[in-house]
Amino acid sequence: MAKMAGRKGIKPFSRRVLLPAGITLGVWIVLNVLTSHLEWFGRGQTYRTAATIFYPLLGLTIIFSSLFVYSVLYVRGASVKERILWALIVPLAWILKEIWRVSSIFSLGESLYYALGPSPLGLLGIQLLFLPLCEIFWRWRTKKRGETIRIVTLGPALILIIFVILVYFMLFWRNSGDTPGSKLFYLYMEGYKALFVN
Amino acid sequence: MGKIKFFDRKVSRRQTLKIIGGTLAAGATDFGLVSRVVGAGKGTNQEKKPNIVFILSDDHRADTMSNMGHPFIKTPNLDRLAKEGVKFTNNFATTPLCSPSRGCFLTGQYAHRHGVKNNFTPWNDKNVTFLELLKKAGYKNAFFGKWHMPGRLPNLLGKAVDRFVTFTASGGQGIYFDCPLIIDGVVTERKGKYLTEDLTDLALDFIRKEKDGPFCVYLAHKAPHQPFVPPHELQELYKDADVSRTLPPEYHPWIHHKEGSGYYGVMGSVGEKYLDYHRVITAMDQQIGRILSELEKLKIADRTIVVYASDNGYFWGEKQLIDKRFPYEEATRIPLIMRYPSKINNPGRTTGELVLSVDMAPTLLALAGLQVPGTMQGMSLAPILTGNKNLPHRSSVHLEYFKDFPYSVPEWDAVRTDRFLYIEYGNQKAAELFDILKDPRTMHNIISQPEGKSVLPELQAMMKNYLRRKANG
Numbered sequence: 326m327a328k329m330a331g332r333k334g335i336k337p338f339s340r341r342v343l344l345p346a347g348i349t350l351g352v353w354i355v356l357n358v359l360t361s362h363l364e365w366f367g368r369g370q371t372y373r374t375a376a377t378i379f380y381p382l383l384g385l386t387i388i389f390s391s392l393f394v395y396s397v398l399y400v401r402g403a404s405v406k407e408r409i410l411w412a413l414i415v416p417l418a419w420i421l422k423e424i425w426r427v428s429s430i431f432s433l434g435e436s437l438y439y440a441l442g443p444s445p446l447g448l449l450g451i452q453l454l455f456l457p458l459c460e461i462f463w464r465w466r467t468k469k470r471g472e473t474i475r476i477v478t479l480g481p482a483l484i485l486i487i488f489v490i491l492v493y494f495m496l497f498w499r500n501s502g503d504t505p506g507s508k509l510f511y512l513y514m515e516g517y518k519a520l521f522v523n
Numbered sequence: 524m525g526k527i528k529f530f531d532r533k534v535s536r537r538q539t540l541k542i543i544g545g546t547l548a549a550g551a552t553d554f555g556l557v558s559r560v561v562g563a564g565k566g567t568n569q570e571k572k573p574n575i576v577f578i579l580s581d582d583h584r585a586d587t588m589s590n591m592g593h594p595f596i597k598t599p600n601l602d603r604l605a606k607e608g609v610k611f612t613n614n615f616a617t618t619p620l621c622s623p624s625r626g627c628f629l630t631g632q633y634a635h636r637h638g639v640k641n642n643f644t645p646w647n648d649k650n651v652t653f654l655e656l657l658k659k660a661g662y663k664n665a666f667f668g669k670w671h672m673p674g675r676l677p678n679l680l681g682k683a684v685d686r687f688v689t690f691t692a693s694g695g696q697g698i699y700f701d702c703p704l705i706i707d708g709v710v711t712e713r714k715g716k717y718l719t720e721d722l723t724d725l726a727l728d729f730i731r732k733e734k735d736g737p738f739c740v741y742l743a744h745k746a747p748h749q750p751f752v753p754p755h756e757l758q759e760l761y762k763d764a765d766v767s768r769t770l771p772p773e774y775h776p777w778i779h780h781k782e783g784s785g786y787y788g789v790m791g792s793v794g795e796k797y798l799d800y801h802r803v804i805t806a807m808d809q810q811i812g813r814i815l816s817e818l819e820k821l822k823i824a825d826r827t828i829v830v831y832a833s834d835n836g837y838f839w840g841e842k843q844l845i846d847k848r849f850p851y852e853e854a855t856r857i858p859l860i861m862r863y864p865s866k867i868n869n870p871g872r873t874t875g876e877l878v879l880s881v882d883m884a885p886t887l888l889a890l891a892g893l894q895v896p897g898t899m900q901g902m903s904l905a906p907i908l909t910g911n912k913n914l915p916h917r918s919s920v921h922l923e924y925f926k927d928f929p930y931s932v933p934e935w936d937a938v939r940t941d942r943f944l945y946i947e948y949g950n951q952k953a954a955e956l957f958d959i960l961k962d963p964r965t966m967h968n969i970i971s972q973p974e975g976k977s978v979l980p981e982l983q984a985m986m987k988n989y990l991r992r993k994a995n996g
Contacts, residue, residue: 360781363843368772376775384780429950430926430933439929511694514642517928522643 335402345397356383390415453488457481572737574827581748584836595764600812608862619835631884631899641927645674653884655683668743671695699752723810753802774840921989945982
């Protein structure tokens, strides 16, 4: 099983994949509920403290959960396909939730186009950094334990190159003084106009 | 609980005629418009038409001026304007969003009529602006600053203005430093210039050149729109300000991470951005001061109308919202101050009459003694400036918002009376009703409470009437 990671002691699917991915998804759901009901914490300092705790945690979960899931799946012997797919469970769930949320305002087509916007695209873009780095890190750890394994392979290297290009277009491709990302945003809006505005 | 009456001032037919007569008289005699201006062409001995300096800012909420009791911002020049003119405390943007609102100011029409409903629907060059009508009457006009309406830049030069200075950088939003300007069609680099000051410099040049008048300067600042970049010398201003008195209880430092808020361009610490917002307003106030000083220096202040307004307000965490667009007071209520030393009675007054962004075009035309086209939907505020008591008073106004992808704000229509705000949304979101007198921050929806139920039918009838008119264009 060449593509299985962790090499030894591959766990059953429920422990290998469902448990870590499910726990992460559960944390995300709980944080969503809490940030949507900050009034439970009253007003004033408690409210602001709750926001200061839960909003960053929510953001961290959405952005960085893939690092955790990918790592656990690697250690528990999940395949590359499993690692990539399940590591993205929270980012993908967030994007689906966004589509669902905006579908009460926009048409289905517009809601799907919303998912191609800078925020969802940026979220998926950052995963192009995390997943290869995760892979490289765990390969390095595996090699350190004495196994024969290449640390950097073609797949992660290519993905990292795509990430760098994406970062340029998302953040640095702009006019002096512009808010980072504004040029891509205007391009995205031109696409919207072409598709949805007469 | 007794039924609340909207129309406290029930009027008979005779009184109505009296009011209309009073209005006409106020408009005509208090400003000496009919006798002096109507039919007065160039070269006659009639009194000169007034000069106009119309200053429009971007996202400046009505309460963020020292003359509104703000605890730490300093706006001495806007305060001076208010002291020497009339301040309107119930002025509303008919659509609280940049592009449509600009169209409303220029045309005197609602967005559903002038067509710029959001950031996509393009400006129609067939729209008639007050600038065009002033120009036809002999005014020398200049447009400086933010156009920011969808579509190509309009063909204003020659048709409506004699000088057209604008920008297309950052999607038409402009940038605070080094913003290239399009001066009469020519792109010009402006290295090292701060946009608010740069536009003011150009406006002052025009005023000096056209001091003999009549002239109209339309000066539309980017300030204080995000990213709220103050000039270098004001970067430390208000650093010790106590923001706890101005930020709402429901504010928290992560407000800009609320779902759907990512597109509002507020990144990093909201706290620092909040202070920058005030710094940028003070920077703009300084530039307004330069204009007031120059008018005095040129000895034309008495016959120059100076108007200050903003396209919409701004949320800083109220109801956990940021930006504008929503139908609540923070976004819809906008500053409006008018000064006209030689004509305004009792300067320093504050009026709470319900007035709208669409009133500006008819007001300026009326003050210039011109006929207000029937296609304009606003009312002239000239009678209010005279302080005439026998005026028709609006019992309600209609506000509207159209879908604007990707900002996840549903379409809405609102009816605002002196006391109530009733909102109907275009999606599944339930209608809302607020008692502004009891609940000025619109925190408690009373639509299903007895006091709400008692006034709802009248508000719904008003809404039906407004929507019928809207459907008819």
